[in-house]
Amino acid sequence: MTQGPRDIEDLIDLMARLPGLGPRSARRAVLQLIKKRSLLLIPLADAMQTVAATARECVNCGNVGTSELCEICASEKRATGEICVVEDVADLWAMERAGVFRGRYHVLGGTLSALDAVGPEELRIPRLVARVRDEAITEVILALNATIDGQTTAHYIAEQLEPLGIAVTSLAQGVPIGGELDYLDDGTITAALRARKAL
Amino acid sequence: MTQGPRDIEDLIDLMARLPGLGPRSARRAVLQLIKKRSLLLIPLADAMQTVAATARECVNCGNVGTSELCEICASEKRATGEICVVEDVADLWAMERAGVFRGRYHVLGGTLSALDAVGPEELRIPRLVARVRDEAITEVILALNATIDGQTTAHYIAEQLEPLGIAVTSLAQGVPIGGELDYLDDGTITAALRARKAL
Numbered sequence: 001m002t003q004g005p006r007d008i009e010d011l012i013d014l015m016a017r018l019p020g021l022g023p024r025s026a027r028r029a030v031l032q033l034i035k036k037r038s039l040l041l042i043p044l045a046d047a048m049q050t051v052a053a054t055a056r057e058c059v060n061c062g063n064v065g066t067s068e069l070c071e072i073c074a075s076e077k078r079a080t081g082e083i084c085v086v087e088d089v090a091d092l093w094a095m096e097r098a099g100v101f102r103g104r105y106h107v108l109g110g111t112l113s114a115l116d117a118v119g120p121e122e123l124r125i126p127r128l129v130a131r132v133r134d135e136a137i138t139e140v141i142l143a144l145n146a147t148i149d150g151q152t153t154a155h156y157i158a159e160q161l162e163p164l165g166i167a168v169t170s171l172a173q174g175v176p177i178g179g180e181l182d183y184l185d186d187g188t189i190t191a192a193l194r195a196r197k198a199l
Numbered sequence: 200m201t202q203g204p205r206d207i208e209d210l211i212d213l214m215a216r217l218p219g220l221g222p223r224s225a226r227r228a229v230l231q232l233i234k235k236r237s238l239l240l241i242p243l244a245d246a247m248q249t250v251a252a253t254a255r256e257c258v259n260c261g262n263v264g265t266s267e268l269c270e271i272c273a274s275e276k277r278a279t280g281e282i283c284v285v286e287d288v289a290d291l292w293a294m295e296r297a298g299v300f301r302g303r304y305h306v307l308g309g310t311l312s313a314l315d316a317v318g319p320e321e322l323r324i325p326r327l328v329a330r331v332r333d334e335a336i337t338e339v340i341l342a343l344n345a346t347i348d349g350q351t352t353a354h355y356i357a358e359q360l361e362p363l364g365i366a367v368t369s370l371a372q373g374v375p376i377g378g379e380l381d382y383l384d385d386g387t388i389t390a391a392l393r394a395r396k397a398l
Contacts, residue, residue: 004263004264004292005253005254005263005264005265005270007246007249007250007253007254007265008250008254008263008265010246010249011243011246011247011249011250014239014242014243014246015243017239018220018228018231018232018239019224019227019228019231020219020220020224020227020228021217021219021220021228025218025219027289027292028218028219028289029217029218029219029220030250031263031287031288031289032217032218033217033247033250034250034254034263037251037254040213040216040217041247041250041251042251043213044210044213044214044247045244045247045248045251047206047209047210047213048210048232048240048241048243048244048247049244049248050206050209050210051206051207051210051229051232051233051240052236052240052241052244054204054206055204055206055207055233055236064204064207064230064233065204066204066206066207071204088230089230090226090227090230093226
């Protein structure tokens, strides 16, 4: 042992496994926690215990919530006939921050991947097809990441939904708002040029 | 509420107050925690509660430990007659990782600062003077940061220790091992040149 007592070392090791923290920043974070015991350490431990006890997956869409149905699925206001399909909860939150989509979501929990043996069942795709039937859905918006896996998954879902005769759309690709051409990759510029619009 | 249930929002807000995490990385970390509930979230909550209950400041040197005297102050092997003075516990840990110093420490908990009203009492400087008398100390090594505040504090401590007739030294300044001159600041190059040594 070169740094501190076992308890503190254990906490540092666990903190270092969080995304965005390495061993060095975990040490700094733990020292900060010890310094601010009543202001930060105890509230954080309590908040974690609360979330560990209450957080659960929405049975309908896979979003994170504290009851069987998440707030979005439970809200009558969100019954717009539109479902937005996202890869994970972080993407759902990003969509919600934009505040522009008023329908419900379907969280896949990943993308199809032969390499990682992720099939349609693992991604709740049969459940999505069932929802489209049951919830009187008129449009499914595929908001998957613009990666190869994301696009493969999007095409597979579009195929599955085709017999149902609803609109299946995907997010537009192009130059980000505020983006400078000089800093954009070739793929984005190509996509933006192909999808050019009349002014 | 645009992102999730209150409990989860609260946890994100607390996580975002850790050094090295912002609002966005705190969200990612919390989603990871929820995904790895039994592997990460519950162990982390438990480890925090343990540290909150056990961590305390060493009454002798200010290091973090789990008993009245920290492991270093309690160890007879570290009674070398040398005290290394550091600004905070992170610096003590950095010294211990280097594994080269075998004496004991004195953690100031900051630097003298007229602006923030930090005086000698707040930094345990009288306690350091008492320790030098009581522990048969022969050398005090000032390992303070090479900042203006750090160096001011070093000079003040050197003055306080002068009447005791012991050796007061400070870490050498110069080119870091593996450092390239091209990337070094002027101050470091100046210090390294002034302190040049015969080969």
